[in-house]
Amino acid sequence: MTQPLPFGSPGGKAPRLEEVMRDVARGNKDAFATVYDAVVDTVFGIAVKIVRDRAQSEEVTQEVMIDLWRQASRYRREQGSVRTWVATIAHRRAVDRVRSAQASADRDHATAVRDQQRPYDEVAEQVQTRLESEQVRRCLRGLSELQRQSVTLAFYQGLTYREVAEALRTPLATIKTRMRDGLIRLRDCMGVTT
Template sequence: MNEPLPFRRTTPGSTGYPDLPAVMQRVAEGDKEAFSALYDALSPMVFGTVLRVVRDPAQSEEVAQEVMIELWRQAGRYRSDAGSVTTWAATIAHRRAVDRVRSAQAATDREHAQAARDHHTAYDDVAEQVETRLESEQVRRCLRGLTELQRQAVTLAYYQGLTYREVAETLRTPLPTIKTRMRDGLIRLRDCMGVTT
């Protein structure tokens, strides 16, 4: 049976905050009670960090939940000699928040581009539709020339607006592998489509 958790500091003048490194160790071992204590201790700070970047409270709550899940999953990677639990959690929260903002910005940019295209004259619309259809056929043909992982990664990033990190999580593939496959895939696409730099 596990020994009692050292959730509260016993030092003189203690404010009652958990002994986070000890709690993290237990979380890494899969202790749900320890995660509950970690959640109570860190979720306000995580939410605040995310909110400062994302600015939208509803989205910030969603990202904060994702961060807490990541802390649960990645607890075994925490190293106290690299920094405090709070700093580690804040870093993860900030990265996730920035990823969310970038993803939202990419979606907004696509919507604006689509709105701009919708304001062309009928002739421009027909010409553009023909050109788009031809380009789409060429893109589909070129996509078939990629490996399965390259095709999935490029499709998720460029057609669904996911960040590299979100693509890696969706495909359950390490982030460096995703970055390499996407770079190689985009080079192959460029060459296939005859794009010159």
């Protein structure tokens, strides 16, 4: 069981924080309350200066005070005052909070940018396809009957030259010539450059 602190020592002097920290390290809640009251305003002030958000600063202050309770045994009097040690913890926690918030904002921004960037505009793609289809139909109307039939069977039905020749009952050499001439005229009509 922990012993109460001699807060009212003879002569009215309160114990120094460095002495009280030994009792905090032993789990004395009254000692922790004393240290808490002595440093909480400093911790909050550091947090507000770095984080610049009151709610976030309050969270940082709470985290620092929990760290103080849990890590009290790590405090070394010869390395500095309790206030300096706590201020260092507060500064690190506040900087970590700012970095974490910035990283989160960066991730959110990257996600938003990625979601806005589409690989293509679907409406524009549909309009372009429709316009190209209309242009192909118009250009096909400019071919001779044999050319149009040959190209249509080959490209829209997937027939080979031989199958087109059989379907149209036309010699294979004629189909090849008509297809070549028809494709040249289609290319010129559509404005395709090679």
